Amino acid sequence: MNPTDNKGKVLLFNTLSKRKELLSPIVPDHVGLYVCGPTVYGEPHLGHARPAVTFDLVFRYLTHIGYKVRYVRNITDVGHLEHDADEGEDKIAKKARLEQLEPMEVAQYYMDSYHKAMDALNVKNPSIEPRASGHIIEQIEMVQKILDKGFAYVSDGSVYFDVEKFDKTFGYGKLSGRVLSELIANTRELDGQSEKRNPADFALWKKAAPEHIMRWNSPWSVGFPGWHIECTAMSTKYLGEQFDIHGGGMDLLFPHHESEVCQSTVANGKSSVRYWMHNNMITINGQKMGKSLGNFITLNEFFTGSHKMLTQAYSPMTIRFFVLQAHYRGTVDFSNEALISAEKGMEKLYAAERHLDKLKAGAQSTEDINAWVERCYEAMNDDFNSPKVIAELFEASRIINAVKDGHATLTAEDVETLKHYYRVFFFDILGMKPETANVADKYSEAMNKVMDLVLSIRQDAKANKNWAISDKIRDELNAAGITVKDTKDGAEWSL
């Protein structure tokens, strides 16, 4: 039983083919993984947690079974176009003006906030976290490349991708299943449309309006890159013209990822992504989360319980566990009831983990531990089926408790195997971490209460002149490293 035996056995659902495919990296033993990261202009929320946790699982598992994974997750800090009231205004620029801050100050603030939330969720840092603002040159070069190949045109300082020409040459909509003629029929009147030859065309470079704060020089105008070009430019730079996995939320499938396909196909001569993976959305009480719906809950609000829809605080690990208890391609619905039941289940798994070191070996095994390990790997190999893995951990916790209570026995070898793989799957692969800080707080809080209680019992004994009890308490506490001093104002204690 060797983790690396699972290389070449990983099935993943490819949005492009709509079926599970065997992961076969372009470069043997190496996997290139690109995931669309956050736009840093707001507090991190559940919508950020889902893809981060999902692809953290992918990253952790592929690494565990021996692949060298280069995981690139970008930071979008040049904002996206806004098509409503503020014409062509950059999201980050808008927020910046409202708060009277430099745009990059805002981006920095929310990027830090995002990183803190990711740390809390025990999401590993990607191998490279490139910022869009740091790759303006690469983006300009790619736009120029697309222009040179004749699949884009300049219109009043902006550059647009010629979708119709792309459709005739390569076929448009392979990823999202959109048909160009239907798209055109359904397109609304939007900003910049008059500059476009075709309403389905999308911007590669946008000329900045006078009030637009974030702006860079380019051969076409002072402006900013289009919505989709950063991912293509940065994934090409760090993972090559062709790479293995591109991930992101399902909502990015169209138009973002479809546009990425267009851009890379023209710029690099081929569609760069082998496997497209999309995580499903999150709903709250059955409704989608949106600022306008009043059910927009940030991660910090979950961690502190400070939102009117939450009946209690939920630790970062509860959120992570809850996300992992559903398969990444299904929607996840958050409700207090569901979170509480997840929290209880999670605590059961932590309790079982604590019992592992106390297990005593027997002469023979009444449980098949090797088969259990196999099932765990099979679940992960089958499109990262974390809910199945969690179910297997519950099965293991049943075994652990049974051995502890003497209802089952395991050989010394099986005890070691169980210990090892329980921790591998719970901590290393699912990425659960002991909430040590939390635990320490709970301990010190409980300690204070215990000492209050003990000292009040001693006070009662002294009041009754029961010196034997009061001295015993003081001496025994002293022996345990706790010094008790009687003062005028009552007893004090210190460690």
Added chain:
RNA sequence: GGUCUCUUGGCCGAGUGGUUAGGUACCGGUCUGCAAAACCGUUGACUCCAGUUCGAAUCUGGAAGAGACCUCCA
């Protein structure tokens, strides 16, 4: 309206054409001075209709419902 996805027991959620998912809740029992934990057991499901099949929650067709994207948000 278009494209796509989904519909499993009180709640959350895996899944294979025939065999217990699992968690949580509830109920009964063991254990415990009481309680908790743990363990054992019971109850409870596959949206509806039709078809294929010896047999379908699992395949096919249809209906209903929900959600996502097309429009700010992952």
